[in-house]
Amino acid sequence: MDRLLLAPSAVALLVVASAWVPAAADPQITLLNLGCSQYNATPAAAFLAALNATFAVLRANLSSAGGGGGFATAAEPRAAAPAFAMAQCRPYVAGAGSCAACFDAAASRLRARCGAANGGRAILDGCVVRYESAAFFDGPATLPGNTQVCNGTAVADGSFAGAARGLVGDLAAAAPRAPGLAAAAARGGVYAAAQCVETVGEGGCAQCLAVPARNIDGCPPDSDGRAVDAGCFMRYSDKPFFPANATIDLAPYLRSPGKSNHKGAIIGGILGGVAFLLLGLLALFWTRQSKKPLKPRRGDILGATELQGPTSFYYKDLKVATNNFSEQSKLGEGGFGDVFKASLKNGKTVAVKRLTVMETSRAKADFESEVKLISNVHHRNLVRLLGCASKGSECLLVYEYMANGSLDKFLFGEKSVALNWKQRFNIIIGMARGLAYLHEEFHVRIIHRDIKSSNVLLDDEFQPKIADFGLARLIPDDHSHLSTNFAGTLGYTAPEYAIHGQLSEKVDTYGFGVVTLEIIGGRKLNDARLEPDSQYLLEWAWKLYEDNNLIELVDRSLDPEEYNHEEVKRTMEIALLCTQSAVTSRPMMSEVVVLLLTRNALEFQPTRPTFIDATRRVPGETSTSSSSSASKATVSISQLSAR
Template sequence: MRSAFLLSLFLLGLDLLFVSVSCGSSTEFVYPNFTASHLQFVDSSKGAFLLSPNSIFKAGLFSPVGDSSPDFYFSVVHIDSGSTIWSSNRDSPVSSSGKMILSPQGISIVEDGKGQKPVWSTPVLASPVHSLRLTDAGNLLLLDRLNASLWESFKFPTDTIVLGQTLPLRMSLSGSVSSYDFSTGDYKFVVTESDGLMQWKGQNYWKFRMHTRANVDSNFPVEYLTVTTTGLAFMGRNGTAVIIRVALPPSTDFRFAKMDYTGKFIINRFFGKELVTEFSGPMDPCQIPFACGKFGLCHLDNAAENKSCSCPDEMRPVADQKTCVPVSQSLSLPVSCEASNVSYLKLGSGVSYFSTHFSDPVEHGIELFACQDLCSKNCSCFGVFYENTSRSCYMVKDSFGSLSLVKNSPDNQDLIGYVKLSTRKQNGKPQDNQNRGSQFPVIALVLLPCTGFLLVIAIGLIWWRKCAVLRYSSIREKQAIRLGSFESGDLGSFHIPGLPQKFEFEELEQATDNFKLQIGSGGFGAVFKGTLPDETLVAVKKITNHGLHGRQEFCTEIAIIGNIRHTNLVKLRGFCARGRQLLLVYEYMNRGSLEKTLFSGSGPVLEWQERFDIALGTARGLAYLHSGCEQKIIHCDVKPENILLHDQFQPKISDFGLSKLLSQEESSLFTTMRGTRGYLAPEWITNTAISEKADVYSYGMVLLELVSGRKNCSFRSQSNSVTEENNQNQNNSSSTTTTNSGLVYFPLYALDMHEQGRYMELADPRLEGRVTSQEVGKLVRIALCCVHEEPALRPTMAAVVGMFEGSIPLGNPRMESLNFLRFYGLRFAESSMVQGQNEESENLGFHRRESSNSGGSRHSASYMASQEVSGPR
């Protein structure tokens, strides 16, 4: 009996050893504290350590060109066809000895021998990882102890989606550089509300609806793209309506859609023993932006699939045949913005450019010389297209791809293209000066010795004066340091790595037209719109408060913003520090602040999707500040005024002057009140340690304002007040939400409506039904979770991003941690009524002194402080 038991234990141990993968065989699951490299599994499973149950897909560290390649990627591969459907570290390949490490925190890809700093890793997860699994569909899953999904590769596609996978609205597929280089290339496919859009370096060049096989079934907004057994479909109305479809032969074979490195969007099916292309677009190969290289001219031959390439007149190909350059040696591609050095090479008639079909002219009704002048003054402009009949000007910016020769097309005879060139100088002299005579005037022989003598004396005087000025400046600098004043030499003691560009004061004075156009203001100064010599628009912040806080903010903003890069954070272009003239130069946000866009009442109403994108982008920016930097950064003043909007309402967080730098392990207690009333977390005035959760609270308040389209502490319009009063009579809602005067504290109202499930009551009425209760409810639930009174109950900003993207389940607001909002609402109503009575008394000529109230609770004190205290700006 004992021997049988021991034998059972032995067999069980062998079974566990076999399944553990450490022996080099692949399996469906692996568990934390697991490490794998390509070399470790190359003999038994060709580098794979995960295998789907149906043995169709494998995962491991692979190279697209074989084991001898220097570049390996952690990828999921279809075994029979060898097609890579997903890869992680596409922009940071590792060697064959590079490792994939699975830990309770997620997946990390590291290069062996270069420390443990990952070249790629999964984002912050909601709970510890219990296992990593590869499904029959080819989806890579990180699971928790209850087998709930924490992260999956299907939600982070690279260039491919497979059968059953979806590509949600505004997500994209990015083509690789080549078939053997998985790095992110220039071609991208994006799902929009009405179509599938293809882009090259940000320029649109093809729409899905342009294909003859694309059938438009309805005009509902697109929600996602999916590959099915019968083709490809753009879906809407929660997946119940087909918007655009491509019908393909019904099949359960392996089928996938891909943004190919060639610039085409293709659908392939593995049929028999080979891949068959079932769909490809664009159909015209000359519609692909880089079909014939830079400035190349694409010709269609008799068959639509065949093309040939050449160069336009007055241009010739270079050795690699991917670029055309001017025939004349005196001309070259533009290298400066000086209009005097710029010339234009006219392209032949019938030559078109792809981006002019998808973009609007920069100007209408102007002459050709004016169109070219706009390009000459813009360093990012490579050429223009001018339409004679409408006198419209199209500008080709940032990159210039291939041209198309369209014969016998009247639409293209009117559109003439011009390539921007510059006059090349030889030996430092313009070419037209090379053939001048070398005659030397006789008088110069007499004047040169005298001139030289005078020149030596002048240089000596200048040098003596310069030395005197330097000695004087040194004395002043030492005095400034001793006195603690903020003079020009003060910044010399600061060592700031990666310091942005330093501007002279005169440069910024000229750029802003002597600080003429003010576009904003704050406690430390005003912001002015400016234009740099290269036509770049900037926002110049002029510091006027030169006290301690002004100095601290100036140095802090340079140190922080100058060294971080994120698409949702405002970029610091440079600075100026001369004497008491302190200025910061930011990139210009052409749509202003969220506060003006949301509350001004002028201009178009922000649509729901735009609000959603602003909320998500802001959350991503804050998540980066909190956990994406080497040092944790707390903003301390998150509010609509500090969220700026760029093109397509892209949000960017600004104003880091109130932020605090913390190490990842440190938690500091700030003794100075910082922030703006209405957005301050309760811990600011309860002597509780301040952490990044204070930003989460402020973000929650901003999110509620995005939902309602108005300030959280505001008067309600008369029509809305009547509607709410009727609703309250019918439903016996809380009396603390509104008052007879029409006052409302919106966070409390949102809490009441959440408890009743009446989310549409909270939506901005200007949206007029263009939003669903489910969409509003999602944002309201996230916001209420963010404004919990206890900081520990608030989610991290990384978790908030996960809730928006759907990778983390929505949180459930804790009512016991939100009851403080009822005290806030009561105090808001009381203080508003007192303020109204005071204003009425002042209008009648009386002055009323408020009596002190010593019996307020901790909640009421917290509310009053957050309403009355505004930290330094």
């Protein structure tokens, strides 16, 4: 029997090389850390072929990066044995040629050492290269195998150690806020730099750099020290290892400009130690408690153990919490039922969806089984189902409460707060991540079927969470099937599903593309403010794409100084890739995440979406024609959406 394959993010990496080599010839290719997974990919030949393909893409992109600090990702998700890879050079590596040379050195070491291992990473002075058999770009930035490398040669000057620690502390605080998540600085005879992988974001970068900052703290008074982790790198030295023009002023990126964060790091370490002891005591307490008989859980799911199904609430309690389902408590109306705001007895605020679905005992059993399944879906970009209650044919679903409501209210003028470009882009990425989880990462594949802006909710920090997933029928194991139960909003729904009933995960990809255009344009799908001959947003976007004028679609409320025109244009092109007529041409949502998080040129250009199709019977409707011939009368998707 084949061995169970686990991605390196799920198992400890074997650190097989971690020695510092004196920088004689080229310090940029000094090996600092090399790790390989303990598990081999199968079939090995297919995996190595996919890995070689991703490495070729990485090298091509790094070679054409136009300078140092190159970053690239590549993926072969549809291969017989999928491969995902990432490479990044330090921002001070001189030129694309040097960046590519560093990549070559790292890739060569990985091939020689890791063989067919299903994951590995090589960290050099000048670059990092990492690969896995599963998508890891959205994973944790710190993993087992993080280490420090000190050169063992002490500096005689007694002030050097303090200066090194001070500058390292400031870099750990400043780099997450600096452009490109990287910073280099020189102060008091110390030269230092810090960098995070671009995909981890500001929060992930801050968490990651906290680890190297602690590790490198043990190097001074040594004259040179490095610390590495899966998603970040840090180095200091008494000699310059980057050009003078690579430094930046750290003050604007520090909470307390000019002050070292080393003292805070020490305090944090002490607090961390105390927390560790408390966790140990809690673990001991939990071990003893777990031996006691478990009581049925009721009422407060927010304190419940993960992955144990929904909590059973009392129907009468939820009825009271919603003021008897009053209009004053109503948050909105959806295709599956009305939603109410509820205040539980413990003070928690939740959202309650009221459904009438259980006409028969079989329907009730099926629905309870589905509710149990989706209650185990846990992702930061998916609204969590907390519990349920039932009475007769009525079912109440209890969800976490989203204070900022739905996305459409911010996009289309019902909310006074305008979303800036950073918020909009984060929402787009969050939606993509949530859908990728439903399609490819949860143990049962779930297709939402009704992706639209009103089904995207925003938390207190405007992070997106997709709602109403799993309430439509789950997709079977095959890739597509014909469904007689249409569950979507025409216009947001892909033509093959709206007209022919053909369902696949690419239906959600299509809806994601349409919503992305709404987010960027600040306009509804069928906005009357558009040109008279282009009332449908997707059609207008395509015309602008053909005219090489996509920027015309951008919401006028956005400040042009606050966004990069090329980034916005590229995001719209990705949206158009998602709305292509040919189902097979649309990317998987995991591929969309990769495209959004990288600055590489799109490998494929979008093709024209379907605006007009032959009259077909929409499932549940009566055909307007006795023939399905394409020569018959046509109907536009924008007209369908208005029915």
